[in-house]
Amino acid sequence: xxxxxxxxxxxxxxxxxxxxxxxxxxxxxxxxxxxxxxxxxxxxxxxxxxxxxxxxxxxxxxxxxxxxxxxxxxxxxxxxxxxxxxxxxxxxxxxxxxxxxxxxxxxxxxxxxxxxxxxxxxxxxxxxxxxxxxxxxxxxxxxxxxxxxxxxxxxxxxxxxxxxxxxxxxxxxxxxxxxxxxxxxxxxxxxxxxxxxxxxxxxxxxxxxxxxxxxxxxxxxxxxxxxxxxxxxxxxxxxxxxxxxxxxxxxxxxxxxxxxxxxxxxxxxxxxxxxxxxxxxxxxxxxxxxxxxxxxxxxxxxxxxxxxxxxxxxxxxxxxxxx
Numbered sequence: 001x002x003x004x005x006x007x008x009x010x011x012x013x014x015x016x017x018x019x020x021x022x023x024x025x026x027x028x029x030x031x032x033x034x035x036x037x038x039x040x041x042x043x044x045x046x047x048x049x050x051x052x053x054x055x056x057x058x059x060x061x062x063x064x065x066x067x068x069x070x071x072x073x074x075x076x077x078x079x080x081x082x083x084x085x086x087x088x089x090x091x092x093x094x095x096x097x098x099x100x101x102x103x104x105x106x107x108x109x110x111x112x113x114x115x116x117x118x119x120x121x122x123x124x125x126x127x128x129x130x131x132x133x134x135x136x137x138x139x140x141x142x143x144x145x146x147x148x149x150x151x152x153x154x155x156x157x158x159x160x161x162x163x164x165x166x167x168x169x170x171x172x173x174x175x176x177x178x179x180x181x182x183x184x185x186x187x188x189x190x191x192x193x194x195x196x197x198x199x200x201x202x203x204x205x206x207x208x209x210x211x212x213x214x215x216x217x218x219x220x221x222x223x224x225x226x227x228x229x230x231x232x233x234x235x236x237x238x239x240x241x242x243x244x245x246x247x248x249x250x251x252x253x254x255x256x257x258x259x260x261x262x263x264x265x266x267x268x269x270x271x272x273x274x275x276x277x278x279x280x281x282x283x284x285x286x287x288x289x290x291x292x293x294x295x296x297x298x299x300x301x302x303x304x305x306x307x308x309x310x311x312x313x314x315x316x317x318x319x320x321x322x323x
Contacts (some may be wrong), residue, residue, distance in 0.1 A: 003054070007043050010035070011052045018070065018196070020046070024030075024276075027230070036091055039098070040171075042194060042293075049055035057228065061134065061238065063081040071153075071154050072151060072152070072153055072154075073151075073152045073154060073313075074149055074150065074151055074152070075150050075152065076147065076148075077099055077100045077103070077147065077148050077149070077150060077151070078146070078147045078151050078169060079096060079097045079100055079103070079145075079146045080143070080144070080145050080146075081093070081096075081143075081144055081146075082110075082141055082142070082143055082144075083114050083132055083141070083142045083144060084140075084141055085120075085132060085133075085134040085139070085140055085141075085142060086134065086137070087133055087134060087136060087137050087138050087139055087140075088134065088135065088136075088137065088138050089133075090131050090132060090133040091126060091131070091132055091134075092129060092130070092131045092132075093129070093130060093132065093144070094128055094129045094130075095130075097103040097146075099150065100128070100146060100148055100179055101128055101148070102127045102148065103147055103148040103225050104146070104147055104148060105122060105130060105142065105144060105146050105147040106145040106146075106147075107122060107142050107143070107144050108142065108143045108144075108309065109141070109142055109143075110140070110141040110143060114135035114293055118134065118135060118136030118140060119135045119136070120132060120133060120134060120140075120142060121133055121139070122134070130144075132144075133201060134145075135218075137258075142201070142281075148150065168172075172266075176322050177322070178320050178321065178322050179303040179320070179321045179322075180320050180321075181318065181319060182300075182315070182316050182317075182318055182319075183301075183316055183317050183318065184240045184301060184316040184320045185276075186213065186234075186242055186299075186316060188211070189211060189213035189241070190211065190212050190213065191203070191212075191213045191215065191216050191217075191243055192204070192205045192209070192212045192213065192214055193205070193215050194207075194208075194214045194215065194216050194217065195207070196219050196251065196296055205218075207228060207229075207242060208228045208229075208230065208233065208243070209233075209242050210233060210234060210239055210240065211240070211241060212241050212242075213241070213242045213244070214241065214242065214243045214244065214245045215244065216242065216245050216246060216249070216251075216253065218246060218248075218249070218250045218251055219250065219251045224250070225251055225252040225253070225254075225277065226249055226250060226251055226252075226253050226254075227253075227254040227255075227256050228253070228254065228256070228290070228302075229256055229257070229258075230255055230257045230260070230262070230309055231256075231257055231258055231260070232258065232303075235304070235307075236301050236302060236304060237302065237303070237304045239301065240299075240300060240301035240302070240316065241296060241300050242298065242299055242300070243297070244296075244297050244298075245292050245293065245294055245295060245296050245297075245298075245300040246294065246295065247294060247295040248294055248295075249292070249293070249294035249295075252253035252291070253291070253299070254288050254289045254290065254291055254292070255278070255286070255289065255292070255298075255311070256287070256289040256290075257289075257290065257309060258287055258288075260288070260309060261276060261307070261309070262277040262288040262289070262290055262306065262308065262309045262311065263275065263276055263277065263306075263308055263309070263310050263311065264277055264290060264308060264311050264312075264313075265311065265312050266316055267314075268299070268310075268312035268315055268316065268317040268318075269317050269318050271306075274310065276288070277289060277290040277311075290311060291299050295320055296313055297313065298311055298312075298313060299312045299313070299315055299316045301317070
């Protein structure tokens with residue numbers, strides 16, 4: 001007799017089972033492998049049966065046990081007492097503190113009026129009992145100190161555990177993280193070609209404008225110089241632009257200001273590297289100007305605290321943001 005096994009979806013053995021032959025005629029369930037045990041095969045009465053499919057026994061996702069939180073605490077236990085021992089004798093005493101077992105024991109003979117030659121020692125009888133011996137020819141009093149540090153493992157209740165989780169979350173949120181970014185994103189600048197004579201059309205400008213990446217075009221029709229005034233530009237911490245000069249600069253170009261200082265920085269992040277750009281005497285010292293070089297990019301921004309224009313040929317300055 002051949003039947004279609006109801007368990008063929010488990011991936012074990014053949015889909016068809018012949019109950020007329022051994023060992024299936026004894027007990028079909030004996031040989032039903034539901035994926036528990038050896039993942040590849042198992043042996044019954046010297047017959048090996050192979051799993052043809054990985055069944056991932058039990059729940060297909062990870063089994064998450066409920067985690068129990070605990071904390072370790074330490075407690076110092078100390079007991080002091082007096083033992084009276086007659087001469088050439090011993091006495092057994094017991095530690096009274098129920099929590100103090102197998103302690104460390106310190107003994108000291110109390111002072112007497114007459115110096116005596118004595119030797120005391122003790123013998124541990126049990127975890128809480130000790131026998132102290134008096135080898136002298138006088139009755140003595142012995143002070144003892146028994147001490148021990150107990151280690152205790154305490155399970156935290158759900159409320160305390162949740163409180164600890166919350167405290168960890170709060171501690172993590174209080175960590176200050178810093179990120180260094182460029183203060184001005186030059187990718188947002190609109191590209192403009194700058195023409196000193198304003199004779200060109202299209203994407204050209206004749207004066208410096210903010211939030212623009214200016215690329216200078218050498219002067220046309222005999223022009224040999226150009227001075228761009230920063231006087232009319234808006235002055236705030238958001239005032240910035242970029243200026244590019246050609247590989248061979250045929251013209252003389254200046255940035256100039258009448259009453260606002262202009263500084264050139266060797267390091268855009270270090271204010272101490274700034275150098276004031278002044279006109280040479282006998283011109284009024286309240287006038288400031290910088291001459292531009294060939295094949296150079298000039299990064300220009302206004303520093304409100306200093307009340308001055310800052311210029312770098314390296315990049316815009318970095319700033320640190322805290323989160």
